[in-house]
Amino acid sequence: MLTSPALAMNDLFPACGDSKMRGLMMDRPLLISSLLSHAANVFRDQEIVSRTVEGVIHRYRYAEAERRAKQVANALRGLGLGEGDRVGTIAWNGHRHFELYFGVSGVGGVCHTMNPRLHHRELAYIINHAKDRFLFVDTTFLPLVRAIAHRLKSVQHIVVLCDRANLPDTPLNNVLTYEELVLSHSDQLEWPEFDDRTASSLCYTSGTTGKPKGVLYSHRSTVIHSYAIALPDALDLGIATSILPVVPMFHANAWGLPYAAALTGAKLVFPGPALDGKSLTELMNGEGVTVAAGVPTVWLGLLNHWREHETKVASLERVVVGGSAPPRSMIQAFEEEFGIDFRHAWGMTEMSPLGTVNVLTPSQQGAPGGERYDLKCKQGRPVYGVELEIFDEQGRPLPHDGKTFGEVRVRGPWISSRYFRQRRSKSHDGDGWFATGDIATLDPSGMMQITDRKKDLVKSGGEWISSIELENLAAGHPDVAQAAVIGIPHEKWTERPLLVVQAKKGRSPTKDDLLAFLKGKVPDWWLPDDVIFEAELPLGGTGKVQKAKLREKYDDRYAAAR
Numbered sequence: 137m138l139t140s141p142a143l144a145m146n147d148l149f150p151a152c153g154d155s156k157m158r159g160l161m162m163d164r165p166l167l168i169s170s171l172l173s174h175a176a177n178v179f180r181d182q183e184i185v186s187r188t189v190e191g192v193i194h195r196y197r198y199a200e201a202e203r204r205a206k207q208v209a210n211a212l213r214g215l216g217l218g219e220g221d222r223v224g225t226i227a228w229n230g231h232r233h234f235e236l237y238f239g240v241s242g243v244g245g246v247c248h249t250m251n252p253r254l255h256h257r258e259l260a261y262i263i264n265h266a267k268d269r270f271l272f273v274d275t276t277f278l279p280l281v282r283a284i285a286h287r288l289k290s291v292q293h294i295v296v297l298c299d300r301a302n303l304p305d306t307p308l309n310n311v312l313t314y315e316e317l318v319l320s321h322s323d324q325l326e327w328p329e330f331d332d333r334t335a336s337s338l339c340y341t342s343g344t345t346g347k348p349k350g351v352l353y354s355h356r357s358t359v360i361h362s363y364a365i366a367l368p369d370a371l372d373l374g375i376a377t378s379i380l381p382v383v384p385m386f387h388a389n390a391w392g393l394p395y396a397a398a399l400t401g402a403k404l405v406f407p408g409p410a411l412d413g414k415s416l417t418e419l420m421n422g423e424g425v426t427v428a429a430g431v432p433t434v435w436l437g438l439l440n441h442w443r444e445h446e447t448k449v450a451s452l453e454r455v456v457v458g459g460s461a462p463p464r465s466m467i468q469a470f471e472e473e474f475g476i477d478f479r480h481a482w483g484m485t486e487m488s489p490l491g492t493v494n495v496l497t498p499s500q501q502g503a504p505g506g507e508r509y510d511l512k513c514k515q516g517r518p519v520y521g522v523e524l525e526i527f528d529e530q531g532r533p534l535p536h537d538g539k540t541f542g543e544v545r546v547r548g549p550w551i552s553s554r555y556f557r558q559r560r561s562k563s564h565d566g567d568g569w570f571a572t573g574d575i576a577t578l579d580p581s582g583m584m585q586i587t588d589r590k591k592d593l594v595k596s597g598g599e600w601i602s603s604i605e606l607e608n609l610a611a612g613h614p615d616v617a618q619a620a621v622i623g624i625p626h627e628k629w630t631e632r633p634l635l636v637v638q639a640k641k642g643r644s645p646t647k648d649d650l651l652a653f654l655k656g657k658v659p660d661w662w663l664p665d666d667v668i669f670e671a672e673l674p675l676g677g678t679g680k681v682q683k684a685k686l687r688e689k690y691d692d693r694y695a696a697a698r
Contacts, residue, residue, distance in 0.1 A: 166359035169242035169327035176202035179401030187408035206325040208239030219244035224268035260287040332356040350556030357550040377402035382430030388489040413441025431459035431679035463611030482515035486552040538579035545569040594623035615643035635664040
């Protein structure tokens with residue numbers, strides 16, 4: 137029998153006085169810069185393609201992208217960027233925005249992406265609350281910045297994402313052009329190493345309830361999240377993937393796709409401002425896109441374009457949909473009409489954002505058509521790294537029986553522990569859980585189905601009605617483009633559901649048509665009291681229907697009628 141030589145106590149217990157045996161692994165920081173360096177070294181010839189604001193196609197490779205990101209970092213240091221300084225961006229998905237993602241964070245700055253679809257007051261509030269020192273802006277949004285410039289307290293430099301030839305006339309002071317700034321600095325830089333818990337990027341919630349709240353990500357959380365979303369049963373990314381993030385880079389870091397693409401060597405295709413069905417189809421066909429990710433409103437426009445023009449994208453294998461629940465009819469259309477795998481994902485800004493992905497098991501894939509689509513409509517199972525539970529109003533955990541519903545709470549290494557510059561939060565509890573505000577069921581296999589947002593449930597006669605389920609059913613009517621359900625005041629029942637519908641172009645459904653279509657699919661007492669038709673439903677900056685605006689419009693009208 138062979139015996140190993142005795143290990144010295146210092147080998148077993150490296151820390152003096154520490155009774156725990158430590159693994160003898162190198163302690164290397166998980167930094168965002170390492171993702172781009174890896175891509176530049178291993179996938180150096182893989183392409184990053186962008187449609188610019190000017191409409192031309194720009195293409196380069198990961199090696200060139202890292203070189204330019206280093207120039208960005210040197211330029212910002214030259215302007216006085218310090219560790220932890222916030223750098224704001226108001227920009228479309230494109231190569232310059234990609235360079236900022238890595239150049240800012242790579243030298244210890246915080247990349248603060250902002251949603252230009254927010255109201256002027258909210259944008260000014262966000263910039264001031266974050267104390268942004270620098271602001272990088274696409275030419276499209278210069279009028280927006282001009283409108284709020286007098287309110288901005290901390291911004292010292294405004295950089296327009298263009299070259300001198302494409303800089304529009306602007307009365308703004310201290311304006312620099314991105315290309316002149318970048319090209320005037322060296323690409324010689326060794327990315328610094330620091331604690332990977334250092335802040336890397338900042339996103340604010342849309343402010344649907346109260347003021348927008350800041351979510352401050354770390355290098356560590358971002359890198360771990362990148363590993364998770366690249367997994368086969370998540371978004372399934374790799375060197376053979378050509379991915380089009382239609383989800384904006386100002387919305388939860390484009391769901392982490394720019395980072396995960398660098399991690400895996402996937403080809404990146406950025407659409408710029410052209411998000412209509414025709415433009416997306418042309419770009420996808422031209423670049424052989426295999427995976428695309430975005431919100432349901434984008435895919436609705438794409439489906440309408442394909443049907444109207446009898447076209448499609450031959451290379452497209454998979455569509456990832458998040459942001460709001462897609463209707464069953466959309467899932468069926470992609471899979472049955474066009475043969476494209478539809479992956480329903482769920483998450484939040486506070487979750488970096490991925491929480492669950494719906495990938496059916498082999499046995500579920502073989503389920504009869506109707507049952508299979510019932511499963512596909514659910515939000516899916518949590519990816520590794522996300523703990524997920526449902527709780528009642530008293531904070532007690534509820535059974536995973538697929539029937540009992542409660543508020544979803546989550547925790548994990550890429551989930552917000554509190555909000556930026558906010559001491560207290562009702563959403564974060566003392567046990568480390570984050571309360572999402574979503575109401576859902578969990579089945580024994582971990583499959584989650586969201587029944588509503590806590591604030592959107594309709595409580596009628598002491599019982600809950602799911603607005604999401606009614607909306608998805610109504611959206612399955614052949615004449616309906618979009619549908620929203622809100623609770624309206626009722627003297628006897630407290631609330632009753634109101635269905636608000638946007639009809640498809642050239643179609644004229646009636647109230648009776650829709651109620652007859654819904655009858656038998658839900659309990660009779662769930663059926664809406666009324667159906668209203670709108671030319672367009674109000675959409676927020678993330679493509680979700682703004683139910684608050686619908687409530688403002690209809691609450692008083694119906695309360696008076698009662």
